[in-house]
Amino acid sequence: MRNIAVKVIVVFVLLILPLNLFVVFQANAMISTTAEQVRMSEQGMMDVYGETLANRMDNAVSLLYYFETKNTDCLSMTQQTEKNYTYQKGRQQLYYSFRTMADMIDGAEGYFFFFPKVSDMIMLSGSSADEELEKCLQEQRLGDQARQTRGWYIQEAGDNTYAVLYIELKNVSYGAWIDLSDIADNIRKSLDYESLDVVIGEGELPENELFASFRMDNIYIGISLEQDEIIRVHALYQRSQLVMALCYLGLIPVLFLFIRKIFIAPLKKINDAHVQFQKGNMDYRLPEKAGSREFEMAYRSFNKMADHIKDLRIREYESKIEKQKMELRNLQLQIRPHFLQNTFNLIYSLAQARDTESIQNTMLYLSGYFRFIFRSDKELELFAKELKLIEGYIAMASLRYDNGIEFSCDIDPEVEMVRMPPLLIHNFVENAVKYGVCQDRILHIDLQARYDDKRVTFTIMDDGNGMSAEILERNQKMFRGEYVPEDKNAHLGLYNSLKRLKYFYGDTAYIEVISEPGESTCFTISFPYNMEFSDDPGDI
Template sequence: MINPGAPQLYDNSCGACAFISCMMKAYNHEEPKGADAMNFRIRNWRHKSLRFKLISSVLLMTLPLVGMLLYNNFYAIHTVRGQVAESYENLLKLYMGQIDDGLNDADAYIRTLIDSGYDVISLGTAATDTDYYSAKVYLFNKLNKDISLHNTINSFFVYVDNRQEYMSVTRNNDFALEEMDSIEHQMIDMIHSRPIPKGSASKRWIYTQIGQDNFLFTYVQANNVYVGAWVKTNHLLKPLSTLQIGEGGAVLLSNNQGKPITAANIVDEYEIELHSNHNDYYLSGSTEKFLVSGASSKRGEFNLVALIPDDYILAKLPYLQSIVWFITVASILFIPIGLYSMKQTLLVPFFKVLLTMKKVREGDWSSRVVLEKTSDEFMLLGEAFNSMMSEIERLRINVYEEQLNKQREELQRLQLQANPHFFLNTLNIVYNLAKVKNYELVLEMTMSLIHYFRFMFRSNTSLVKLKDELEHTRNYLKIQSLRFHGQLTWTIDAPEYVTDTPIPPLIIQSFVENSIKYAVTMDEPTHISVEIDFLDEETDSQIKICIKDTGSGFSEQVLRELKAGRSVQNELGEQTGIWNVERRLRLMYGDNVTIQYFNDELGSGGATVAIILPADPSKEEET
């Protein structure tokens, strides 16, 4: 059997091999061992490699310049946006102040009319129709005259609740009769359903929608008479229609919940987010970005918002942006072009040599460096390496064959070790049986002994079929049953489909022998069981052999030594048969074999040995 781990045994026995290993370790900066060593090597290779240093040098020269250009570009954009936003914000605050002043004047006029106007009081307290209509005509003429002084609003209205009469005065009769009827019904419903705005300093103007139009209105109550005013939101935005806002931009009103009152189609189309307050400008929009700036009203729950397209703002920086982006793109393109040229002339041949060295270290001793169209220095290095590898391969073959011969000799020596005590005890049993003239048992004992030693003397092969190993174990147990008459029972359970599986010889019998040696006593009966089956029945990838006894089990010290993989000696300083078996299995399978030792704490408390072997050793040999 070829040991899969054999190359590791002669890896450092050749001076040239040691030279390659040292080169690779120096390149990888090996310090830790195992899995941590691999991670350590990868990290150091990345940070200390020639590739990393060259790329870092190029990036250190170009990235700061590109970063400064990009920073300058974004700073200029941010500055322009800030200046534009500040300009529009000041303009909106100025106009919002004018709107608030106009709404405040209208609100003050209504309150003055309620507090000192005798005709308003007369409407609610008139005893006769003559007095009522006289006061109504007087109030209508007064409102019609005074509305020209309030350019911010569209209409004054008076509603007498006990007579359910509504009277309004509009500027220049700008509204159709049907629209005025809708407004009248809406105002009456709002008076009945909404509370009266309180306090002179509060936001008394309320937003409402009538049909497809939006309105702001307020009113004051004096007994059963309500006097108020309303304005259409489009009327408030008319002075801003000449504001240069850019194509696609808009000036609109929004409520304090961030919902648009006017120009809702633009907000919905571009998914623009409107804030409840407008302390600072911001960018918003999905398919197109808008700079959002605004001002809040002090007299109503609404905001004046300007949506300026970002393209309109940045259109003032075309030349600067073009230069910055050209330099940035040119720099970004130069980096990969320069790195590619450096890679082709320097790094590619260098890493070809390193890759070949890694393949050799992993066991591919036939690898050679192939370099074409490169510098003379790399060609010389490749030729020298290939010549050295040819010499290494010749030396390796000799060392490999010598090591295999040593392993075969050790396997044969371990397999042929016989226990002289067993042989003498068996002859003693035959002698006693012949002495009492129990010839049938003598024949049976002799035949079992013949089969036993026939198997022992032919078992210098690497593998035997499982059924032959089990038959040998049965012969051994039959012999021991005669020795420990009535004190030893045994069972062997192995399905028929596993009996042709090849395993190393004397594996099961050695563990059974160990159980008899340390578990069987004359005090109480002992049972030994052998159970065998595939560990994975779908793929037949591994076979599990389990040997149990009902004795006292492993001691804590022995169990600790066995689990640590150390040899266990008896009182006479002799190594136990377990060490023999484990040594042979490790030589044949390397790390692909698993041996478990434990005591059956839930059952009899006896010792249990579980062996897991590859079901197809030929694959292990190929590996």
Template sequence: MKNNHLRYIPNSISFKLLLSICLCVVPMVALLIYNNQQSHNVLLSQVDSTHRNMLQIYTVQLDSQLNSASSYLANLALYENDPQIIALSGSESAVKLATMRVKNDMDDRMLTNNFLDGYFLWVEEKSGYVTFYNCVNPLHPITPGDDLKAFIKEQAISEGTNFSWQFRHFRNKDYLFLIVGKDGIYTGAYISLDNLISEFEPSDVPGSHLAIIPPADEASYLLSLPEGIQSIAVRSESADLLMMEHFSRNEITKILPLMQQYSWLISTLLFLLVIVLLVLVKHIVTDPLIRLVAAMHHIEDGNLDYRMPPEHASVELALVSSTFNQMIGEIQNLKINIYEQQLNVQKAQLRNLQLQIKPHFLINSLNMVYNLMGTSQIPLARKLIQHSIDFFRYMVHVDEHLVPLHAEINHVKAYLDIQSVRYQDQFIYSLEVDPTISDMLIPPVLIQGLVENSMKYGLSLDSILRIDIRITAFEKEYFPYARIEISDSGSGFSEDILEKLNAGKKILREDGSHIGIHNITQRLRFLFGDNASWEFKNRNGAVNTITIPATFSDTALDSPD
């Protein structure tokens, strides 16, 4: 017994999984080494992405302040009154007040702009005197002097208004200058590139440096960088400049243990490992599971005679296979017994539904015959008797689940002819049937039940009720279907009844309202399953639409004799 148990251990899933794990331990160590080799690429990519985002954000902030400064200076030089007053007014007090307002406005704006080094205003007055004001940023001020005033005058006179930020070299440093104006009135601003670089300088990457250059110098600048330098460039939208950050790859990756010389070996081992694992998993797990799924598909398709072949991959799967086969056999026997019981019960239910003859309808029919004979309307009484015979013969003698459509139509006509004698001019009806499906099989009293419901709830003394019966054929996934629509001009369904009817819910009302429709949907569900559908709605009255497969049989009941 013990030896037999030991004999099955090598074929168990647990042992095979344990063996597979042991076989994977050593290759996984090599895989970790290979992962370390690849990590420096990931790190470089992350650093590049992070710094590119930082540089883009910094450039957007710079563009925002450059645009704000450009708009302010253009408005001040071309549209504001104070520079005009300084240039053209002969009143000394007016000039002083205008100069003071400009100075205060520039000082206030400088407090909200941390990139600009200064604003300036250069105005040649009517008397020939030049008013020059330089508002500097307290965070990194530029020392005012005659050389600054002379430089600004030279730029304004030589170039005039350019409305764009330009690179300029002043006091052995590079600046961005903007000069706006005309006719002796010039405003502008300037920014030190060194200050822009110092504002950005990141600290997370050793050796990182930001350079600000014209876009035309990008190619020559990249060529000047030494080997192993990674660069990131973002172009400004507001100025003709390129923000370029560069850093050394070695400074970033030297903290990682690299084994590049073994990368080819690790790749080969990983490839072989994947092949081995795939073969093992396929033989031990995948193939048996595929066979099990295939067996389930056979069962799902209704083939309860299918049995799984014996499994030899492992003891557990062999047990699953044999248990599955045993279970399916038991289910097959149980299903046959349950189906036979349900069939007997449902036959009795259908028979009960088919044979429901409301006593008041029979009494009313006999009463109408009596009244007609009492008024000497003998031909009409005979006609009513004949229609009643046809009606009750159909109701009593139909013993089938399905009857031909033309038989049901004849029954509906008999019912409507009886009601036309009773209600005379209170209703009219139309009947349209596609002749290609007149022999299809439908549940008995299906159409008559819906027509009776329309008569019951649609008739009124105020108007003439119209009932339209329309039966058409169509195809659905290459299979013939029939659409049965009964509509009336009555008051229609209430909202709560409509919701319950479409949901197939049972309607519990003391007077039994619409119980007949619920019985019809229950019969359709039993006979056709998901292939049948129904819809109830209001459209100038009640509309009942039923869709069922159009099935035909040569042995079906032709007429309810």
């Protein structure tokens, strides 16, 4: 009984034969159904979809109304007339607070706020498939085509149809969108009819043309279905039942031969290929052609597996080389002569001033700095340790610049448990001090860290000198991968920070920068992180 062909024969005899005998005796049983019963069933299904959509619309409207009338960040932004540091900070806080509340309810797929005084639109979307709609909404709101109506309406974007809510007030316009194409696809999957057509529209509901439908505000969704097809499907089933049962009784041997050709024989080829591979024949490959697409995919999968195993040693060696290069770049980032020189100069100046307490604090910071670098051989360290180092650096920098720096931070508790490349955020704080300090005013640096939807996001904002348009464009291109500096030493910190993120967290990690010359700079560092699989943080 270990042969698969024998098992197939036994299955046919024990299962198919009794089943067909039963069908023969029950073939004349009537299956009673009517078009009205089917319509009532489908209308009940449509009512469920309609109630769900209504709840989502109500939730979206309630959430937007709450932020427009109650949220202090939103109310403050409506009064801003320029994109200054206060506006950018409020914008960041509005984004995260709205995102948090939106994830807690079953509402729209996306939301937007448009502030006409500064011509700025905030988009909050959970899917990259909504990019076409976002582009369409930006063109309408930022241009001269703003819609003057209030409420829900239909918007086509790309291959999808959306229900869009647009509300325009004096100082702010806001709205949301729901992808109706997903609802239409679910309806099609639920109803297996060739003549089925899902209709989405606005205005009056064409009840005589629709088999079943529901309506919300000015939008309706219905299905068009020919009743003749329902009757034809059920009648065909009744007529074919008896014929199929009798045919199956006589086709058992034919079915066995057919299954042997399309299933058993290809399986034998795959089994023989594994035997050859286990014997050490690394060059053995299966043919690309097979009797079915599934076995062609299985053949190609085996061949790819063989190629992968053959090249595994070379790729492991290349991976080790790349890892060593990355470790070298980390050391280059961590031990910087100009940083040490500035620190020693500060100690010298404090010694001349006989400021013993400040010298002690500076030496303690340096001690912690080098201990952080050399004590552990781990590639990733807890951010809680780096945060203490950042606070020590700010204290030291305040001594150097005569208390010309004010530092604030807002860190989610979960982020302190995140393991990340050493000194990654520290480097950005150093840059904020290095390029942002001014002689005639205090430099404000704000560090925020959030953990949301299995992603960690840091923002480092300062109100220093900002960047020129040329430097900002170059850095943005570098972060998007469109530009690689010819002399990497000239931009070692930013370039290697991006490389380290990609190395440890993959292509979904990114760095973004926005800046206004003479006003502010904001870096955003984001990467995926699953706290459920993080290491034990017992070594804090």
